Amino acid sequence: MRYFEDIVVGQRVKGTDTYTLTAEEIKTYAAQWDPLPFHTDEEAARQSPIGKLFASSIHTVALGVKLSHAIKQDAMAVIAGLGWDEVRFHLPVCADDTLRVEAEICSKRESISKPDRGICVTLIELYNQHDQLAVEYKIASLVMKREA
Template sequence: MRYFEDISVGDAQESSKDYELTEDDIVSFCSKWDPLPFHVDAEAAAVTPVGKLFTSAIHSVAIAIRLGHQMQTEPTATVMGLGWDEVRFQTPACVGDRLRLRGEIIETRESASKPGLGIIRSLLTLRNHRGQTVISLKAAALIRQRPAQS
């Protein structure tokens, strides 16, 4: 188990596997959660500036979160997420894109109001196989400190 004390500013990881975005993935997710024509109809997407089917921003965020969970090599003593800041949607994720996540710890501090807990902030960056940033965001989480030895 990784506790707050095991996490340092500058620690970074990258997903070991790409997530390949398929037409079925996009249409299935977006039909339910963001059914704009250019997310669910290839013909409608073809006449947009993107020129082909692309997924919704929230689907890209969900993929980033999934990749983040998959790249953990051991469980972290996470209590809860505290929020996201500076969420940026920079390049659409399109059919056939292979997506990869990089996470880097950018801040750690002990909680002033919750003894035994610490707060970490991470920069998460989802890129496509061409190296273009699809999304980036800063995520904060509450992490348990290592229990005292008895």
């Protein structure tokens, strides 16, 4: 377990896990959470500017979260997520894309109101099989300090 004191600003980690997204998964997710035709119907997707079935933006972010939790290292002693910032979608994530994640600690500071914890901001980047950046976002997390 990595506590606030163990976290180094600028540390960058490449995830080793990958995830290949299927057309069925895109359609199933979208049918429940973002039922736009270009996410649920392959013919409608072919008629869109993307030209093929692509994942909902929130589905793509969820995949980034999944892959970031699978990074092979000691987990941070996270209490809670505090917010997401600077979410950017650079490329659509399409059926049969294989995704991987990289994470970098951007900043950290001690909590003003709770001396037993701190706040860390992590940049999450999601890349496709061509090493193209598809999505990036920053997550602020509340992290425990090591007990005195």
